[in-house]
Amino acid sequence: MAAQIWGSEKRARRRREISAKIAQMPELHDSKPLPFMTREEKIMESARKLTILTEKMGQIIDPTDPAELYHLNNEVLGLEGNPMALHGVMFIPALSAQASDEQQAKWLPRALRREIIGTYAQTELGHGTNLQNLETTATYDLATQEFVLHTPQITALKWWPGNLGKSSNYAVVVAHMIIKAKNYGPHPFMVQLRDEKTHEPLPGITIGDIGPKMAYNIVDNGFLGFNKYRIPRTNLLMRHTKVEADGTYIKPPHAKINYSAMVHVRAYMLTGQAIMLASALNIATRYSSVRRQGQIDKSQPEVKVLEYQTQQHRLFPSIARAYAFQFAGAETVKLYEHVLKEMKSGNVSLMADLHALTSGLKSVVTYQTGEGIEQARMACGGHGYSMASYISEIYGVAIGGCTYEGENMVMLLQLARYLVKSAALVKSGQSSKLGPLVAYLGVKSEPTSLIDRIPNSGFTEYVKTFQHVSKRQTLKAADMFFGLMEKGEKREIAWNKCSVELNRASRLHTRLFIVEAFVRRVNEIADIRIKEALTDLLHLHVNYELLDIASYALEDGFLSASQLDYIRDQVYLYLGKIRPNAVSLLDSWEFSDIELRSVLGRRDGNVYENLFKWAKSSPLNKTDVLSSVTQYLKPMMEKARL
Ligand SMILES: CCCCCCCCCC/C=C\CCCCCCC/C=C/C(=O)SCCNC(=O)CCNC(=O)[C@H](O)C(C)(C)COP(=O)(O)OP(=O)(O)OC[C@H]1O[C@@H](n2cnc3c(N)ncnc32)[C@H](O)[C@@H]1OP(=O)(O)O
Numbered sequence: 037m038a039a040q041i042w043g044s045e046k047r048a049r050r051r052r053e054i055s056a057k058i059a060q061m062p063e064l065h066d067s068k069p070l071p072f073m074t075r076e077e078k079i080m081e082s083a084r085k086l087t088i089l090t091e092k093m094g095q096i097i098d099p100t101d102p103a104e105l106y107h108l109n110n111e112v113l114g115l116e117g118n119p120m121a122l123h124g125v126m127f128i129p130a131l132s133a134q135a136s137d138e139q140q141a142k143w144l145p146r147a148l149r150r151e152i153i154g155t156y157a158q159t160e161l162g163h164g165t166n167l168q169n170l171e172t173t174a175t176y177d178l179a180t181q182e183f184v185l186h187t188p189q190i191t192a193l194k195w196w197p198g199n200l201g202k203s204s205n206y207a208v209v210v211a212h213m214i215i216k217a218k219n220y221g222p223h224p225f226m227v228q229l230r231d232e233k234t235h236e237p238l239p240g241i242t243i244g245d246i247g248p249k250m251a252y253n254i255v256d257n258g259f260l261g262f263n264k265y266r267i268p269r270t271n272l273l274m275r276h277t278k279v280e281a282d283g284t285y286i287k288p289p290h291a292k293i294n295y296s297a298m299v300h301v302r303a304y305m306l307t308g309q310a311i312m313l314a315s316a317l318n319i320a321t322r323y324s325s326v327r328r329q330g331q332i333d334k335s336q337p338e339v340k341v342l343e344y345q346t347q348q349h350r351l352f353p354s355i356a357r358a359y360a361f362q363f364a365g366a367e368t369v370k371l372y373e374h375v376l377k378e379m380k381s382g383n384v385s386l387m388a389d390l391h392a393l394t395s396g397l398k399s400v401v402t403y404q405t406g407e408g409i410e411q412a413r414m415a416c417g418g419h420g421y422s423m424a425s426y427i428s429e430i431y432g433v434a435i436g437g438c439t440y441e442g443e444n445m446v447m448l449l450q451l452a453r454y455l456v457k458s459a460a461l462v463k464s465g466q467s468s469k470l471g472p473l474v475a476y477l478g479v480k481s482e483p484t485s486l487i488d489r490i491p492n493s494g495f496t497e498y499v500k501t502f503q504h505v506s507k508r509q510t511l512k513a514a515d516m517f518f519g520l521m522e523k524g525e526k527r528e529i530a531w532n533k534c535s536v537e538l539n540r541a542s543r544l545h546t547r548l549f550i551v552e553a554f555v556r557r558v559n560e561i562a563d564i565r566i567k568e569a570l571t572d573l574l575h576l577h578v579n580y581e582l583l584d585i586a587s588y589a590l591e592d593g594f595l596s597a598s599q600l601d602y603i604r605d606q607v608y609l610y611l612g613k614i615r616p617n618a619v620s621l622l623d624s625w626e627f628s629d630i631e632l633r634s635v636l637g638r639r640d641g642n643v644y645e646n647l648f649k650w651a652k653s654s655p656l657n658k659t660d661v662l663s664s665v666t667q668y669l670k671p672m673m674e675k676a677r678l
């Protein structure tokens with residue numbers, strides 16, 4: 037199963053080897069539990085481990101392999117981030133995709149050797165979503181052949197970029213490029229922020245940390261202002277766009293090609309989210325198979341809480357989602373790598389499809405991951421609320437994904453643009469022009485679902501039902517939009533009036549893709565035992581998801597009330613079937629205790645001993661009487677007693 041999750045036997049074996057090596061290297065372990073550290077201590081601890089890793093990485097992993105790097109990161113540095121999180125996730129990808137060969141030769145080796153630390157600075161205090169209204173300017177000075185970066189007012193301060201505040205000395209900065217008074221829109225520039233020797237901010241730069249956040253606090257998300265700060269013309273990233281010395285602008289082959297670093301993260305973060313969901317579920321499911329509370333049969337002893345159907349219903353559909361996200365994420369990364377290769381050689385024809393797909397997936401996956409993690413926390417009762425479970429930290433980090441790399445509603449609306457264009461093709465009889473991801477929009481569906489009527493139909497009838505509801509909602513939302521425009525409404529106003537319905541279409545389309553990715557994977561599996569276990573999970577997935585969106589299929593009678601009962605019964609059937617495999621389905625992800633950082637979810641299952649030991653190690657328990665008591669509470673009580 038681990039091979040299915042991680043992509044191959046080799047990958048699963050390598051993960052085990054890496055975890056085993058790290059277990060033998062105490063210098064790479066947290067020196068004390070992270071929840072007992074202050075933010076400053078955590079940042080220091082993370083920097084300590086990061087520098088050891090830089091020295092020893094080659095002994096542990098193949099540093100050129102992104103999957104091994106990511107695993108090493110999760111084991112040693114953890115999900116709360118590190119001082120170079122953005123360096124690997126956005127700075128290097130932005131340089132790789134957007135810098136010319138010559139620029140890459142100059143900067144990439146230095147970045148890869150970690151001579152310099154970089155980030156991606158795009159969002160501003162006043163604007164994150166609407167990139168056209170970013171306010172930082174890069175004005176070309178023909179006389180000196182330099183760009184002058186400037187922050188005209190407070191809302192133009194860069195705000196949020198990870199590791200910008202304290203760690204990075206370089207950044208890819210996105211600014212509106214102005215040449216001879218003409219604004220060419222947002223473009224990426226390589227900018228040195230701090231002196232390489234002293235790490236002091238360079239003259240003309242105002243920089244700092246934006247303060248503590250809901251989670252992810254090892255990362256110094258920062259602010260940045262420029263006061264007429266000059267950089268050479270050749271610091272504009274020039275793989276696709278060029279500015280000649282005389283100010284001549286050579287436009288890129290696709291207007292949005294400079295957005296590739298965002299698409300990179302959107303594609304890669306899906307498996308990151310799956311891992312966080314599976315981690316929280318691993319903790320909750322292990323705990324639920326240890327925790328005994330109440331009886332189902334009063335004549336029997338107390339049961340493990342995992343025996344309760346409500347507990348299974350709370351956890352198992354999310355286990356199925358974690359697998360589904362992992363499989364859909366792996367497909368998306370493959371597609372991304374393909375499109376990136378094509379883009380580098382000038383073929384931009386697949387960019388729109390990839391953008392639509394990743395926009396929808398990042399939105400649905402992050403939202404459902406958040407839901408699943410929060411349910412996992414609640415499933416642990418009181419102990420879930422303790423930082424000993426670590427689930428609240430996992431939640432805090434994962435839920436950030438709903439916002440970063442494009443706020444979810446906004447990204448769903450991006451996919452909706454693509455769906456509406458596709459609907460227009462269907463309506464104008466040009467279905468043959470539909471791309472493969474939306475080809476189903478042009479296929480006539482049966483009048484009713486055959487879900488309960490064709491035994492052994494595999495998952496075909498389910499896929500057809502998901503296709504039906506997605507198609508119907510897309511065409512309905514598109515009709516609503518076109519209808520408003522026909523009545524004379526301006527395009528943008530009509531769009532806004534339909535946007536809730538449009539986003540519903542985007543979610544349904546994306547959920548269909550996730551189901552299909554799961555089906556594709558299960559169909560490929562040769563090992564009969566693995567196939568059986570995953571088929572059960574897939575049964576739960578399709579029935580649970582369909583129940584969740586059933587109102588769309590009931591509206592037009594595609595599903596009947598009796599079919600709904602059938603689907604519901606299937607959910608209960610598969611909850612029971614999955615119960616014996618539940619812990620194994622999560623243990624198969626092979627998270628080490630070091631990586632999980634959860635006292636509640638350790639592999640040994642000694643929950644109560646571990647919790648007591650952890651509580652005793654709390655800094656508050658170093659003394660029996662705290663100074664807050666001697667200084668304030670004791671005098672208050674004494675005064676009251678007088
Ligand atoms: C390699 C190592 C492996 C390691 C794996 C990494 C795994 C990561 C795991 C993570 C797990 C946990 C750790 C946490 C890590 C945290 C990192 C967080 C980093 C966060 C960074 C950021 O947030 S960076 C800032 C991101 N900002 C945004 O996303 C802004 C969102 N806004 C936009 O994208 C745009 O403004 C928007 C698209 C909404 C509109 O753009 P605009 O230019 O205004 O567009 P319009 O003029 O309206 O035109 C729209 C048309 O353009 C098309 N389009 C838009 N974008 C694209 C695109 N990217 N590609 C192709 N086409 C695009 C769009 O379709 C429209 O087309 P149409 O034809 O007109 O319809």
Ligand SMILES: Cc1cc2nc3c(=O)[nH]c(=O)nc-3n(C[C@H](O)[C@H](O)[C@H](O)COP(=O)(O)OP(=O)(O)OC[C@H]3O[C@@H](n4cnc5c(N)ncnc54)[C@H](O)[C@@H]3O)c2cc1C
Nearest residue numbers: 156157158159163164165196197198436439440441442445
């Ligand atoms: C943990 C974290 C890490 C980050 N890291 C980075 C980084 O490294 N580099 C970087 O540059 N940025 C980073 N960001 C910033 C992030 O990319 C932005 O916060 C994000 O893109 C959302 O933009 P915003 O904050 O402007 O939200 P807003 O756009 O102000 O969103 C507020 C509300 O308005 C709605 N809304 C906005 N526009 C529309 C619209 N057109 N239609 C409908 N509804 C709309 C949204 O749906 C949302 O409900 C990070 C953010 C976080 C939380």
